[in-house]
Amino acid sequence: MGAVWVYAEVTPEGPQAAALELLTKARTLGADVAAVALGPGASEAVAELGAHGATTVYANDEPVFADQPGRAAAHTLHALIGQHRPALILFASTYDARDVAGRLQALTGSTLMANATDVEGPTRARTEIFGGTKVVDVDLAGPEPRLVLVRPRSFVAEPSGGTATTVPVEVVIPGGATASVIERHAEAASGPKLEEANVVIAGGRGLGGPEPFAMLQELATAIGGAAVGASRAAVDAGWVPYSFQIGQTGKTVKPEIYIAAGISGALQHVVGMKGAKRIVAINKDADAPILRIADIAVIGDLFQIVPALTEEVRKRATS
């Protein structure tokens, strides 16, 4: 069997956690594991990628990979594939890696499986469908390499203690039009839009006033990529503006995790957040309907739980 590659996303701050997870998995699939790291931070990431199982790291630090999302990396990767003929390439399911894998598929004509939760080898991978109620094993065929996009956190990263050889890569960019990044903006202060946030923390009547929303905002900031929303009751009471409202007559959100604090769970609210993958509800009323649809139902005082949770999240982030 040919080599197993991991497309490792890197930044000057280091490799993405998903790259280390995928390398850990790749080690179990074959002896010949390589990582491809393209863009600023690639060279510095080699040691850590090696320590997680890559014996070879194809690296290039050119900013063009970050500035022209998808295209430059796909063509460079395509050229590498032509030289080394790997059997399988694993990608993390992120916007950037999906762009690379999608374009690469057009160049190689090989199969591309998305949303994998496990990989058995170059010919079979596993995914979950219908909200995780069914597990599907998929046979992969067609020309190598097979391309698999794996959901982050599908594996736990474990160091192998190995080291990697760095192989410099030549940048391949075809002629023709491309889109380029001209500005970057971090939005930590205002946070992502409600509809797009991975985590939504929503407050309801149980907050009792506008001030406690600052407490929710603090938790959102600690988590990062989280947005604060509200139930209609809190909006009607004038505690937060209408743009916060989640529900029938407000926004519809589908985050990975939805934390409802002091929200009873009227139907009008539930229809706006039922698409959340996981629901955490904090309410002091044990009869609140929201507790019945929650994955984690916390019966307790949100004024104690939310600050303690913020503390815990900060602790874990720094550890």
Next chain:
Amino acid sequence: MSAVALVAILATAVVVFVQRASPRWALIRDARPTARTDQAGVRARRELTQVLGQRKLFQKALPGAMHAFIFWGFLVLFPTIVEAMLAIVNPDWTLPIVGDTTWFAFLVDLFATMVAIGVGIAFYIRKVQRPDRFRGSHMDEADRILLTILSIVGTLLLWNAAQIALGTFAHPSAAPIADALSKLLGTGQPTETLERVFVWAHVLIVLAFLTYLPKSKHMHIITAAPNVYFAKNGPGGYLAPERIDLEGPEEDMRFGVGTAKDLSKKQLLDLFSCTECGRCQEVCPAWNTGKPLSPKLLIMDLRDHVAGIDPAAMAAGTVELQPLVPNAVTDEVVWDCVTCGACVRECPVDIEHVDAIVDLRRNLVMAESRFPTEAGTMLRGVEGPNQNPWGQPAATRTEWIGEIPVRVLQPGEQAPEYLFWVGCAGAFDERARQTTQSVARLLNAAGIEWAVLGPRERCTGDPARRMGHEYLFQMLAEQNVATFAEAGVQKIVATCAHCFNTLANEYPDYGAKLEVVHHTELLSHLIAGKRLLTTPAASGSVTYHDACYLGRHNGNYDAPRDLLGASGLTTTEMERARERSFCCGAGGARMWMEEGGDARINDTRFAEAAGTGAETVAVACPYCFVMLDDAAKAAGSEMRVADVATLLAEATLGEPGT
């Protein structure tokens, strides 16, 4: 000489009247017909009670008396106009038959005085009491009209007084007021002149008034009676269908009311019948909570807009008509309405504000797709695969059943005696589910044969229809009616007042032949027939909130109260109860829109319920339940909100599961 002058003046007055009235008449003549000629008996009876009997005016005692004095006065005094004209031609002429009778002299004296008293009351109301219902009305115009009326009866009394002073009045003792006035006058030449001045003044003022009428709000003296005649018969909650055939020719398509030419005859007559009395405004939940909508101002604004249109140009199509929204009334006004019908019920001349608003909405939604954005989710939910306003999975319609023995009617099966129409709220809303479960337990206890449609039930289309999406409503109605026909459904019991109204009053237009009852009616009937044995085990006080679509729109006030009594509860009434109940704020698809204004309607109503001091506010509609319960929570109140069926089930059957 006098005769020639009188005839000339009379002819001029009539010509001017006709000229001034003709544009409005032409508008009505050319307008879309309104099919309102059936049940002539009902219509005639309404003329007797409501026009002659002044029934709706007496809904307010003092203003009612004021108006009745003036109205009845003019009915009686009408012949005196002819009498005065005859007297102008020849002072010796009088009316045939009645002219020389004592009783007629008495009636004229009495009613002329009553009219004057009526005018006095009117000024007292307007200048001293100054009720808020007049805000936005033309107060100066009203003053002019009242003073004119006063001068008409004043000149009449003075004319009679002068005749008495001159000794030419046949029965002075039968006219005590004129007789008393006569003491102020002498017997000589000046009085003879005055007698001529008064009679001329009387006739001239009347004729001047006639020419003034057509473009004034006082035109109601001509338009009100026909407007009452052509009013909607039957339940107020009924909306006439507007059939939409997307396959038909486009020029035949009409989407509600967009411009003046889309208004029906009755709708135009409504506009020209409004006296700006503001009784509608006074009871409007939107206006009372600080929103721009006032039914009175809506009608006035539409009237002023329409009055500015040249009917000939409109008929010839040579004038570009402006859309009524936002040119005559704003979008906000159109969307503020809860369709509670309080305005229509109050209106003494039977103006149909709600139907006009729905017609305006129809145009905005179907032609323009212009409506409060947040309501789009409801429309998508209703038309989407799950066909309910919340977009909840249809398969979860039976989730409320739990352990309760319930028959879910399968495709191909025939319905038992009753189909229990659960409704979307009753199936999906946590609170309304309590009601559904209570009714199910009570029906089982009564040994009724019943079933539910389960996932095959879909929205009746009420929220879509009240929002103006007639086409979506029509599709749902046709689909539901087909389901009923397939399952042989004959009797339906519904817990939702909106579903009830739609199924009972509106589905017959789509071919349904059903007997539809509200759960309070059925339960009340079962108790009366001893099929449901109740235990008045509950104690405490309760106040009952009348749902608009159950009470005012369908006349069911007693059944819910009877059930509360059967539960052993003591009912305390709110000030605004029964016909005058104040909406919860959810009707007219307002359930699916954000609310502006100074206060929320549900909070306002809940405060009134809490003010009774009762422990529980009982409801009989899931919309009221959700709205009042939200308000109770917002107020941090301990007061319980529960459906009458739940209270009855608890008293009779105990807590669920026992």
Next chain:
Amino acid sequence: MNITVLAKYVPNPTGTPELGPDNLLVRTGGDGALDPGDEYGLELALQLVEASGGEVTVVSMGPDEAIAGVQRALAMGAHKGVLITDPALRGADALVTARVLAAAIARQPADLVIAGAESTDGYTGTVPVTMAELLGMASVTAVRRLEVDADGFRIERQTESGYDVLRAPVPTLVTVTAGATEPRYPSLKGIMAAKAKPMERLTAADLGVEDLDASQSVAIVTDAPPKAGGEIVSGEDAIGRIADLLAEAKVI
């Protein structure tokens, strides 16, 4: 500016999805809908042509029923519809789908191609960029804002930490995130007008795409172990459990 919008007809997004005996998602049955995720991009397209002229063409691939999705897009205001429907395309994978759609777009080049960020039923999210590569077009994914100017497009792309601004030439392909626009509700006039709009039906053969074999096939479908029902926790335990959940979902 002429814009092509890709639209997918998906099974009832709130219904219970089913697999057929062949382990393929049941895509028929009539209760499907235009993918709600596609409406944001369609709205963007409509706003752009309303501002500066041009036409919006909607391209969809799916079973016969998928015509309802195209009609919905036409009712919202798109000018032309193309439905690629072919029994041979049943079970098409991402690559085949991308080839077919790319061929359809190549027939009628557009200044801008818009797709949803990912479909509501499959969540693959790679088909648009694969098409861009096949067509030799620039692409930007996860777009939350797009403006047209003299040099092409100024685009805001959602990132994990905020957003990037990109400059893209004409033509470009973009995928639009949920919430980027407020999709309109079609008026009845729009629905009626949709019936008269040009609607083209094509097969894979019409587009000259021959290799339709999927390179993926479902081997085994098993029921996942039932998800632990909601757990009720209190006090101290709660903090740890919520933090674990956040960690599991890779959000911290």
